[in-house]
Amino acid sequence: MPSSNDTPKEEPPGISSRDQAPSGAAPSAQAAGRGSTDPARPGDDTRLALITAAIGLFGKKGFDATSTREIASAANANLASIAYHFGGKDGLRLACADSVAGRIQAVVGPVLRDFDPGDDPALAQSGMESVVMSMADFLLGRAEARDIAAFVLSEMTKPGVVLDRIYEDFFKTVHAALCRLLGLATGQDPESDLIRIGTFSIVGQVVYFRIGHAIVARRMGWETVGPVEIDAIKSVLLGNIRAFVTANRKTSK
Amino acid sequence: MPSSNDTPKEEPPGISSRDQAPSGAAPSAQAAGRGSTDPARPGDDTRLALITAAIGLFGKKGFDATSTREIASAANANLASIAYHFGGKDGLRLACADSVAGRIQAVVGPVLRDFDPGDDPALAQSGMESVVMSMADFLLGRAEARDIAAFVLSEMTKPGVVLDRIYEDFFKTVHAALCRLLGLATGQDPESDLIRIGTFSIVGQVVYFRIGHAIVARRMGWETVGPVEIDAIKSVLLGNIRAFVTANRKTSK
DNA sequence: CAGTATAAATCAATCGATTGATTAATACTG
DNA sequence: CAGTATTAATCAATCGATTGATTTATACTG
Numbered sequence: 136m137p138s139s140n141d142t143p144k145e146e147p148p149g150i151s152s153r154d155q156a157p158s159g160a161a162p163s164a165q166a167a168g169r170g171s172t173d174p175a176r177p178g179d180d181t182r183l184a185l186i187t188a189a190i191g192l193f194g195k196k197g198f199d200a201t202s203t204r205e206i207a208s209a210a211n212a213n214l215a216s217i218a219y220h221f222g223g224k225d226g227l228r229l230a231c232a233d234s235v236a237g238r239i240q241a242v243v244g245p246v247l248r249d250f251d252p253g254d255d256p257a258l259a260q261s262g263m264e265s266v267v268m269s270m271a272d273f274l275l276g277r278a279e280a281r282d283i284a285a286f287v288l289s290e291m292t293k294p295g296v297v298l299d300r301i302y303e304d305f306f307k308t309v310h311a312a313l314c315r316l317l318g319l320a321t322g323q324d325p326e327s328d329l330i331r332i333g334t335f336s337i338v339g340q341v342v343y344f345r346i347g348h349a350i351v352a353r354r355m356g357w358e359t360v361g362p363v364e365i366d367a368i369k370s371v372l373l374g375n376i377r378a379f380v381t382a383n384r385k386t387s388k
Numbered sequence: 389m390p391s392s393n394d395t396p397k398e399e400p401p402g403i404s405s406r407d408q409a410p411s412g413a414a415p416s417a418q419a420a421g422r423g424s425t426d427p428a429r430p431g432d433d434t435r436l437a438l439i440t441a442a443i444g445l446f447g448k449k450g451f452d453a454t455s456t457r458e459i460a461s462a463a464n465a466n467l468a469s470i471a472y473h474f475g476g477k478d479g480l481r482l483a484c485a486d487s488v489a490g491r492i493q494a495v496v497g498p499v500l501r502d503f504d505p506g507d508d509p510a511l512a513q514s515g516m517e518s519v520v521m522s523m524a525d526f527l528l529g530r531a532e533a534r535d536i537a538a539f540v541l542s543e544m545t546k547p548g549v550v551l552d553r554i555y556e557d558f559f560k561t562v563h564a565a566l567c568r569l570l571g572l573a574t575g576q577d578p579e580s581d582l583i584r585i586g587t588f589s590i591v592g593q594v595v596y597f598r599i600g601h602a603i604v605a606r607r608m609g610w611e612t613v614g615p616v617e618i619d620a621i622k623s624v625l626l627g628n629i630r631a632f633v634t635a636n637r638k639t640s641k
Numbered sequence: 642c643a644g645t646a647t648a649a650a651t652c653a654a655t656c657g658a659t660t661g662a663t664t665a666a667t668a669c670t671g
Numbered sequence: 672c673a674g675t676a677t678t679a680a681t682c683a684a685t686c687g688a689t690t691g692a693t694t695t696a697t698a699c700t701g
Contacts, residue, residue, distance in 0.1 A: 181650080196546075199452035203687060213652055218688060220650090285545060292538060293449075294602055306603050328608070332624040335604055336593045343592025346599070347544055349551060350559050351588055355581070371585040374635060375628070382631035434676080456661060466678055471662065473676095 182220050182230075184210035190231045194285030198228060232290065232297040235283050236304035243269075247312040252319055260320035263313060264376055267337060268369055274345040275365045284345050310334060322385035333379060340375065344368055435473050435483075437463035443484045447538030451481060485543065485550040488536050489557035496522075500565040505572055512572035517629055519566065520590060521622055527598040528618045537598050563587060575638035586632055593628065597621055 188209035192201040203224050207214045221227040246266070252259035273280045290297045313334045318325025344351060348360055357364050441462035445454040456477050460467045474480040499519070505512035526533050543550045566587045571578030597604060601613055610617050 197450060197452055199450055202685075204685090213650095214687090215653090215689075216651065224687065288545075288599070291600055291603060292541075298602060302603055302606060307607065310607055328620050329624060331608060332604075332621055333628075335597070335600070335607075336624055336628055339596025339600065340589045340592050342600070343596050344588070346541070347588070347592065347595070349547055350544060350555055351585075353555060354560065354563055354588075355584060367581050368585055371582060371589055375586075375589055375632060378631035378635035379628060381635065382627060455659075457659090466676095467661090468663080468679090469677065477661065 181210070181212045181216050185212055185217060185220065185227060186230055186234050189227050190235065190286050191282040193228070193231060193289065194282035197289055228297060229300070231286060232300050233304075235287060236301055238283070239305055240308070242273075243309060247309065252316060254319065256320050256322060259316045260377075260380055263316040263320055264373060266313065266316070267341060267372060267376060270338065271341050271344070271365065271369050271372060274341055275348070275360060275368065276362075281345070284342075288342070288346060310338070313338070317380075320380050321383045323383060329383060333383065337372075337376060337379065340372055434463070434465045434469050438465055438470060438473065438480060439483055439487050442480050443488065443539050444535040446481070446484060446542065447535035450542055481550060482553070484539060485553050486557075488540060489554055491536070492558055493561070495526075496562060500562065505569060507572070509573050509575065512569045513630075513633055516566060516569040516573055517626060519569070520594060520625060520629060523591065524594050524597070524618065524622050524625060527594055528601070528613060528621065529615075534598075541595070541599060563591070566591070570633075573633050574636045576636060582636060586636065590625075590629060590632065593625055 185206060189201070189206045192206055192209060203217050204214055206227070207217060217224065217227055221230050243266070246269075250262050252262055274284050287301060290301065310331075314325045314330050317323075317334050317337075318327070318330045321330070323330050352358075352360055352364070355364070438459060442454070442459045445459055445462060456470050457467055459480070460470060470477065470480055474483050496519075499522075503515050505515055527537050540554060543554065563584075567578045567583050570576075570587050570590075571580070571583045574583070576583050605611075605613055605617070608617070
């Protein structure tokens with residue numbers, strides 16, 4: 136038995152590198168539902184169940200308020216499986232960040248990539264509007280999205296590895312794409328302070344209605360935030376986007 | 389030993405009712421720095437130190453991630469003093485909410501109360517603008533305000549007694565006052581959905597730049613968020629307010 | 642295909658450390 | 672001295688992590 140046992144034991148899978156989308160042109164079916172064909176390793180069930188349960192609990196109660204026993208119980212898994220699959224609670228948090236970033240990227244990525252406004256400002260504006268409206272639907276509407284959003288937002292305030300990853304994988308790309316649209320719609324430089332900050336101010340509104348939805352609902356006299364209430368919010372958001380474009384449209388010169 | 393020991397023990401001071409601003413026309417010096425004159429009970433030093441330390445730690449690390457020992461140590465107080473003064477960790481959280489609500493109310497309350505735009509839309513708009521600009525300065529600028537804001541925002545997501553109190557003491561009043569101004573500026577009904585949601589969308593932008601300041605700074609290439617960067621944000625926010633008023637101004641009719 | 646060896650994954654049980662809370666004794670103050 | 676306030680010490684409970692054993696799935700061999 137050698138004494139220089141530097142590596143912990145036998146390196147459980149996926150504690151140091153990314154877990155999903157392992158290589159460049161990987162089979163995209165891995166992150167999705169249930170790959171019954173090829174790369175369905177037996178432990179992936181537990182992996183996914185743990186991540187799903189953790190995102191929900193982290194979003195609802197916060198990271199520190201959620202115990203590993205709670206997560207394992209919600210995922211119908213054993214307590215030790217967290218350490219086995221993710222190296223520990225922090226590894227699970229990171230895996231949740233990857234999962235969230237990957238899922239959102241899978242939804243919003245193709246839309247932003249395939250949508251080419253050319254040089255048509257009106258088309259760019261309508262693209263911007265539809266993206267923001269989709270964001271609002273996602274953040275305010277679906278119950279599963281609430282957990283994801285709450286998890287991301289809880290990680291947004293505290294700097295760390297999770298924030299780095301979410302930023303690189305999601306925020307940077309999406310924000311830059313939106314700046315392209317808004318810049319084209321207004322005729323401004325997409326990377327100007329006005330457009331970059333303006334884009335933040337627009338998406339910030341959507342985010343706020345998720346964070347403060349309890350306060351908003353109370354002030355509005357809403358018992359729940361259903362489709363009708365979401366439409367009311369979206370109506371104002373849409374007006375704000377158009378007001379921004381109108382107010383900041385560069386005169387032809 | 390009696391068996392029907394319903395009341396916990398001997399009811400330490402201030403676990404059930406409000407502690408600060410006990411009556412209506414209370415001396416406003418109590419919440420402020422150091423009342424060396426009259427109602428300075430000996431234990432108030434520890435009380436205030438605990439609340440201050442707790443707000444800072446709750447804001448920075450979150451409620452659940454902050455231990456009572458950490459708070460007591462930061463406040464140079466004994467661990468048991470938390471239970472003595474506030475009945476427990478949850479009581480301290482509630483006292484923090486009271487303190488925050490009281491302090492903000494003391495700052496923003498008189499401004500909103502004494503400012504009477506009459507029926508001048510232009511005056512109402514400039515009032516709205518200055519209030520939002522002050523909010524931005526407070527939330528983005530001062531370091532002490534960051535803890536307060538972070539504490540409030542961390543409590544905003546999870547319903548509970550703290551949220552109730554903050555809402556009643558702060559959000560409801562301020563939001564209604566802002567709606568008056570925005571309604572007058574646009575000529576719309578201050579309690580219409582448009583104005584109420586629109587007001588949320590405006591203050592939501594300010595809040596977002598506090599929550600997402602790490603992401604914003606990274607995307608903008610800012611190393612720190614100093615006065616220059618705050619001015620850049622405020623410039624866009626000001627433009628958004630004016631764009632909202634312009635876009636939603638009711639034609640005289 | 643049968644039989645064995647290896648690896649991956651799950652399991653119950655337990656570890657030391659830390660949590661919030663509580664106690665009894667002491668110090669301060671008017 | 673009486674009441675308020677602070678202190679050190681201790682409580683049961685729970686935390687994240689780890690262990691060794693066990694089960695399950697895959698690979699190898701003849």
